[in-house]
Amino acid sequence: MRRLFLILPISAVLIGGLAAFKLTRQYEPLTSRDYEKPPPAPRFLLADEHSRIVRLERYLGRQKILVVFFDGTNGPDGSPLVSTLKDRYADLKRTGAAILAISASRPAQNRYGANLERRKSATADQAEELHYPFPLLSDIVEYDVHKRYGAFDEQANTPREGIFVIDRTGLIQYSHLGPDQLGTIDDWVRELRDVR
Numbered sequence: 001m002r003r004l005f006l007i008l009p010i011s012a013v014l015i016g017g018l019a020a021f022k023l024t025r026q027y028e029p030l031t032s033r034d035y036e037k038p039p040p041a042p043r044f045l046l047a048d049e050h051s052r053i054v055r056l057e058r059y060l061g062r063q064k065i066l067v068v069f070f071d072g073t074n075g076p077d078g079s080p081l082v083s084t085l086k087d088r089y090a091d092l093k094r095t096g097a098a099i100l101a102i103s104a105s106r107p108a109q110n111r112y113g114a115n116l117e118r119r120k121s122a123t124a125d126q127a128e129e130l131h132y133p134f135p136l137l138s139d140i141v142e143y144d145v146h147k148r149y150g151a152f153d154e155q156a157n158t159p160r161e162g163i164f165v166i167d168r169t170g171l172i173q174y175s176h177l178g179p180d181q182l183g184t185i186d187d188w189v190r191e192l193r194d195v196r
Helices: 002-024 080-087 089-094 107-120 144-149 185-194
Strands: 045-047 053-055 064-069 097-103 136-138 162-166 172-177
Touching (some): 045 136, 064 080, 064 185, 089 097, 089 185
Parallel strands (some): 064 097, 097 136
Antiparallel strands (some): 045 053, 064 162, 162 172
């Protein structure tokens, strides 16, 4: 019986303390960005390194997507961005995300990379194909997908590097454009974990 009399004063002190904390806590004011709905990810249909068609819709509703625009000038093996993705693929996969890497290179360039010239001269064999655990997509028709994602520099008429984190519903939750805005792979992993 004596314990019952102690519960009431203890709970009153606890409730009073929580109320005081709530009233004195400083909150950040909401901005207009807090109310903005994320933009939908532009849909695309591109060929992978083996010339098979890959659709963005295939992944929507099933898993999160990390869309990476990389500079394919020297092939995927010459891109530090693609090398980082390949090296840390296990960390990215643990987030439940699909990775789609897009460049303005032809499928053969994505398949053979730096070995393409030797392959043309018949000194390379099939074993010299590059192998990546994610598709390397080719956006070679007027850079249409690059432009729709904003990963194209109109003045220089060149594609830009960019990272887009897309949720399962097809909305772009995070985007990073330009080499100095890309962040690190740890940032992308954290963002993918934040997205549902």
